[in-house]
Every structure is written in structure tokens, then in C-alpha cells.
Amino acid sequence: MTRTWMRELAGWTLALAVALVTAGAVAASARAELLFRDGDSVIVALLSRSILAGDRLDWAMSSVLFLPETAVFTTLDALLPVGVDALLAVSAVVNLLGLYGAIRVAAGRAREGRAPVAWSVVALGVFGAIAMTETSASRDALDLASLQLTTTYYSATVIAVVLSIGLARRMRDGSSHRIALPLLLLGVTAASTLSNPLFAAWLAAPLLVILAVDLLRRADLRGTLSLIGALLAGTAAGFALRIPFAAWIANTGAGYAQPTMWRESLEYYGRLVGDRLQEPLGVLALLVVVALLALGVVRTFRPVDEASRLVSLVSWALPLVVMLGAIALGTHAARYLQPLVFVPMLVLVAHPRALRLPARPRRLAAAVVAIAVLVGGGLSVPRIASAVDRPDADLTCVTDWVDASGRTGAGQFWTVRLPKLHAEDPARLVQVDHRLDGYAWLVNRSDLETREVTFLVQDSQTVAWELPLAAVPDRIVECGRWTILDFASTPLPIGPAHS
Template identity: 55%
Template sequence: MRHGWLRELLGWLGAAAIAVIVTGQVASTDRVDLLLRDGDSLVVPMFVRSILEGQGWDWAMSTVLFLPESAMFALLRLALPLGIDALLLVNAIINVIALYGAVRLVAGRRAPGRAPVTWSLAAIAAFGVIAVSETGAARESAEIASLLLTTTYYSATVIAVIASIGIARRVCDRSGPRRGMLVALGIVAAVTTLSNPLYLVWATVPLGAILGFAALRANDRARMLALLWWIAGGTAVGLLGRIPFTAWIENSGLGYAKPQLWPESAAYYGELVFDRLSTPLGWVGAVVVTGLVVLAVHRTVRASTRGERLVAASAWVLPLLVVIGAIALGTNAARYLEPVVFAPLLALVADPKSLSRLSPAVARATAAIVAVLLLVGAGLSVPRVVSAATAPDADLACVVDWIDDSDQSGAGQFWTVRLPKLHLEDPSQLVQVDHQLNGYSWLVNRRDFDTTAVSFLIVDDQTLSWELSLGAMQVDVIECGRYAIYDLDPEEVPLGFPHS
């Protein structure tokens, strides 16, 4: 205990090394497109740039408001003189470190015979193994651990869910006053639900089921019901807090629920799992997750304290209920199943006992070897992160330079237009439209639709066939690698009414 602060510091440094290694590996595969160039992945940097540069607050968001993610990216942009790609990769590293912090909270307090720092690092290492086994560029796949590295795909919600379990565990283990921790749980639930109501499905419902079941035991009833009321109350406050943001929210989320399509949903997720298991790396990730789930069930049965039982049960109940719920609601988005890969990590910290069979000398030698491996791995990964952050994109530069020099307004479809739009000197020069040239009001600044006509179109292989009648209009094509610019100058084509 005398050197507890040093253990904690080394734990954070170890987590940072793992974060650099994971980010460097993922960024060196095709998955880098999802981190740096995907249309969805760019909403947070686009939103933050709009706010910091005074381009207006009239944004069209999805169900998710990305409030914690935007706050973090804004701090990074204000603090670091880096380009967009570098900031996104730094943010990815911070997300993994934050995951360690949440897992460390779950692991509980230090005490004789316990090694919460060691087992928290083991959990992050397990996450790293799963994440680096994901190498594809597809956003819709069962490769969902690496989504934590993005600023868009619910990283803050994942961390908040795990932190909620950690707070609940601390309440269960504590014998003294618990008011402060209960309030903290309510605040986490409220803020996270305000930003992303998916917290209701990932945390409030499954944790509510676990706490409600635990409350059947008379000696646990008061404590478990208090946790239940605070997490439910915080969630309710968060949902009510979304009312002032109604003008920003283009989809309340209710439209995603289509229970009548549950067979199609089951088939869809089954196909994603089948595709994942068609590669050796997919099997690596699946074996790790399956092993953790089995361990979680075992520790639930053998738990000796209420805190251990709560954490162990969460590690397998959350994935189970989330999968059942996703299918029952007829959803078809892999990102909704993220608890399947994150919750099982908690099996490693449910009962973080010291490895008593190791002699002190062997334990110190093992720790030293692990530290050297992490240090070397992080050192070798830094150049990979830097390379991904500074990799030239001649095609993007060609488009951006042409538009910056043109002093014209143009348009493009969602998956095509967002990357060039983010990198323009004036993002409003590119308007996001559908294939019929109607404004597409989705994850974008609505002030862009003040532009009523455009004089060029930008296309790539993600662009749907246009349904336009250009008549005898002269069109000059500027080739920019994977992009093409259809220059209609000096003619202009009117834009249709915006829709979401």
C-alpha cells in the first residue's frame, strides 16, 4: 500500500502504451479508412470546427448528439497544433486510456491480496487483442471493438457504461456512506443519456435487471434498490434534457425499432458473425470473447461478495440482453452490439486477486519483462501512428485545391462529400445533397442550405447514380484520382428542398 500511487501511475503508463500499440496497428490496416475518412466518423471534427470557427450552431444531428466526444475533440484541437488526421489518432489513443480508467474503476480498491491494476491492464490487453484482429474497412461488420478508436461510434457511451458498473461496484463494496457515489452514478446516467439514449439499452435496462434480481435478497435490498433508482432516475433526467435539443435531432430513434423485422435482423447479425469467423483473425477475437464470457459465468456462480457478483454478472448479462434486444427490435447496425466485446472484459476484474503462487522475485521479473515489451511495442508503434497521421492523399488534395481556388459552390452525396468538405478552407462551398440534388440534412450544418444553386458536382465510387436532367449543359470533368469533379461553370443547377 505504501507504493500504491506508483502502481497506479505505472498502470496508467501501461494503458497508454497499449493504447499506442493498438492505435498504431489498427491505423496501419485498411481499418484506417474508418478512423480517418469515413463519412460517419467525421461528424465530430466537422461539428467542432463549425463551432470553434463561428460557422453556426444550427446542426442536424442523428439520435446521438456526441456531446462528450465533441468536448474532448475541441480540447484537443485547442491544445495541440496538429492536423485533423493527427487529432483523430490522438483521440483514439485517449479513448483506449479512458477505457482503462473505467475498467480500473470497476476493479475496485487496492487491498492486501488484491491486484486491481494488474488485472485492469490485463483487461485492456484483451481488448487490444480483439481490436488488432480487426483489419477491414467496412463499417458494417462484426469488427466492433475497434469502433472505440473513433470519435463517432459511441466511444463515450461505452466508457460511461463501464464506469457505471464501476460506481455500482464501489457502492456494493463500501460499508460507509454512499450518497456521493450514488449521485455520481445518476450524473453519469443523465449526461450519457442526454448525448446518446442508447445508454438506456446498454446500461439502464440490463443493469436494472441485475440489480432488481439482486434486490430479492433481503440483506441486499436497500443497496440494490438505491442503485436502481439512481441509474433509472439519471436516465430519465437525461431523456428529459434532450427536449431543448429537439431542433438538432433529426431522428428520435423510434424509427429504428421495427420488431416485425426480427427474423431479418437475426439473419443479418448471423451473417456478420459468419463473415467474422471466416478468417483466422476473426477466430482469435471470437475465442477471446467466448473465453471471457465463460469466465464471467463461472465467477458469477462462485462470487463471494455482492460487488464481485454484480461485475461478473454484468460481463455476460449485458451482451446477452443487448443481442436479444437488438434482434427483437429488428435493428440492423453492428455498432449496437458493442457491449458484446466490451462487457466481457469485466470478467477479468470481477475478483482481481493477487497471483499468490508467484514468488515476489518471479512477480517482479514478470512485471519488468511486460514493461519492457510494452515500452518497445509503443516505441515501434509511434512511427506507425505518425505515418498514418501524415500520409499524403493526393486525390483529396487535388479536390480541395481545385475547390479552394474556384470560389464556387458545389455539391456531393453524403459518403463522397464529407471528407473534402472537412478539409476545405470554407466548408460551406460543398453542400451535402441526395442523388436528386435535394439538400440532405443529416450530420451537417443546416446553414449550408442557404446556398440555393451549385456549379459543380463531386463524385467517387460511393456516389449513387444521379437522377438529374442537365440537358445540353456543357460539363467539364476534372479527374482527381478516386474523385471526379463535374464542372458546370458558368451554369448553375438549383438545389431542391432539404430533407433528413
């Protein structure tokens, strides 16, 4: 028992080092724009700040409620006396650790001749290596692994998908917890569907298809029916639990499905693949994923047991179903294809066989690799700290001016989100559209109760203003990439809110 706990602790320690190395590389690249400053990426931080401030919560969310992400971030915010960028960096590491934990569940129990801890660390390392090849600042790039480091782009859903596959594997693995595991799978499915209905498209629907086909083999019939029952009940419960949150859901997501645009969707994703292949590191990442998919196919038809066969089958069939589904529904968002990157990693833990090497060379090799990973993790801490502490004179200029003015201003979504997060009082910056109507999207609607503003914040992403009255700013304040239009003598009315 002691050796087992020591092995597990060593796995978590190495996973932490891998997470630090990955976060350090991503934070030091152009991808840091998405990690720290993107308009979408700050939603969880804004919501957390609103909760801790005791604000009246009347949020207009998308179809995603970000419940697990917000719970984790709010806890970190309450416990750690650091700034918001540091919290986002810590969250990146925590997200990767959460992924490791889910992979470890999917690797199955430790047995003679198996090394599930070591292969779980390897799987996380491969995932982290792919994330480190992604350097685009664009949220629309096919840089899918690094999205796991953000608080916004479905990090909890990614973990829940892998965890659910792991629970399914444990059910097939002859676990003694025959009642607890289906109930746990039901709970994870319900909570994940409640927070993000995309979970149903990423895991529940594809896995149900895979299990239905698997029924034809009539292998482990009772266990397969138990899996199907837990997934169906959990998904139904999750959607039912969304009903009390209806007031927060400004968009159910139904409009994102446009099946008639499947050709455009195919062309869109094809262009993203072409863009990714323009970079040598992108080619390398794609080759790794293709190799993992191929390995999954091979291991599916050469299984060691039913549990490893299920994980091998899911490792390539689920990404295929998700990709075909995304195209068939006419979607146009790279983030919907994340299973194409993280699910193939599971083939590495489908049958985590220990290497057949003499004990002494094996231990020596393991020690060398472990030391290298730990040293890399330690050296990444200053790298992350440097990215967090990087001065942003433009942002400081805007927030200092807003804080000192004591007045309320407005800005458009992509422009105002970052200053809103960093201002002393986020409510001082109202989110509006180009006509100065309130824009209730990923924001607390209570902010929109403000009826007039006396300055506007704009930047290169701002759509040309169509103000409700003829007015000339009293002065213009330049803050680098932002500009503040000061209308102190001519307050501007805020129009009705829309989402």
C-alpha cells in the same frame, strides 16, 4: 500513499503504451478507412471545426448528439497544432485511455492480496488485442472493439457503461462514499442518456433487469434499491435534458426499432458472425470472448463477495440481454452489439486477485512484461505517424481545386464528407441528394442556405444524378477516385432540404 500513487501512475503509463500499440495496429490496417476517412466518422471533427470557427450552429444530428466526444475533440483541436488526421489518431488513444480509467473504477479499491491496477491493464490489453484482429474496412463488419478508436461510434457511451458498472461495484463494495456514489452514477447516467439514448439500452435497461432479479436474493436490499433509484432517476433526467436539443435531433431513433423484422435481424447478425469466422484471427477473437463469458458465469456462482459477484454477473448477462434486445427490436447495425466485446472484459477485474508467486519472481515477470509493453508503445508512435502522414493525392486534388475555385459546389453524403472536412471552408461543399435537394443529415443546416452551386463532386458511391435542369458540364476534372463536374456557366439550383 506514495506507493499507491506510483502504482496508479504505472498503470496509466502501461495503459498508454497498450493504447499506442492498439492504435498503431488499427491505423496500419484497412480499418484505417473507418478511423480517418469514413463519411460517418468525420461528424465530430466537422462539428468541432464549426464550433472553433464560430459558425452559427444549426446542426441536424441523428439521435446521438456526441456531446462528450465533441468536447474532447474540440479541446484537442484547440490545444494541438496538428492536422485533422493526427487529431483523430490522438482521439483514438484518448478513447482507449478513457476506457482504461473506467475499467480501473470497475476493478475496485486496492486491498491486500488484490492487484486491481495490473488486472485493469490486462483487461485493456485483451480488448486491444481483439481490436488488432479486426482489419475490415467496412463499418458493417462485426469488428466491434476497433470502433472504440473512432470519434463517432459511441466511444463515450462505451466508457460511460463501464464507468457505471464500476460505480455500481463501488456501491456494493462497502465504500464510505454512500451519498456521493449514487449521485455520481445518476449524473453519468443522465449525461450519457442525454448524449446517446442507446446508453439506456446498453446499460440502464439491462442492469435494471439484472438488479430486479437480484432483489429476489434479498442480498444488500438497501444498496440494490439505491442502484435502481439512481439508474431510473438518471435515465429520466437524461431524456428530459434532450428536450432543449430537439431542434438538433433530426431522427429520434424510434424508426430503428422494427420488432416484426426480428427474423431478418437474426439472419443479418448470423451472417456477420459467419463472415467474422472466415478469418483465423476472427475465430481467435470469438474464442476469447466466449471464454470470458464462460468465466463470468463460473465466477457468478462462485463469488468472493457481493461486489465481485455483481461485476461477474453483468459481464455475461448484460451482453446477453443486449444481443437478445437488438434481435427482438429487428435492428440491422453491427455497432449496436458492441457490449458483446467490451463488457465481458470486466470479468478480469471482478476479483483482481494478486498472483500467488514469490515476490522476486513476480516483480521480475512484471518488469519484463512492462518493458515489453512500453517498448511496443514507443515503436507504435512512428507507425501511427506514418498512417497519419500517408499522402492522399486524390483528396488533395479535390480540396485544392475547390479551394482555388472560390465557388460553391455539392456532393452526396458518402462522397462529399471527407473533402468537406479537409477543404479550407467546409461550407463550399453542400451536402445534397441525387436530385440536388439539400440533405440535412449530420451537417450544419446553415450550409444549405446556399441556393445554387456551380460544380458537383462524385465518386463510385454517388447515386446517378437527376438534375433539376438539363445541363452539360463545361469540363470534367479527374481527381483519382473523385470526379468534379464543372458547371461554371450553368449554375444548378439547390432544392429544399430534408433529412
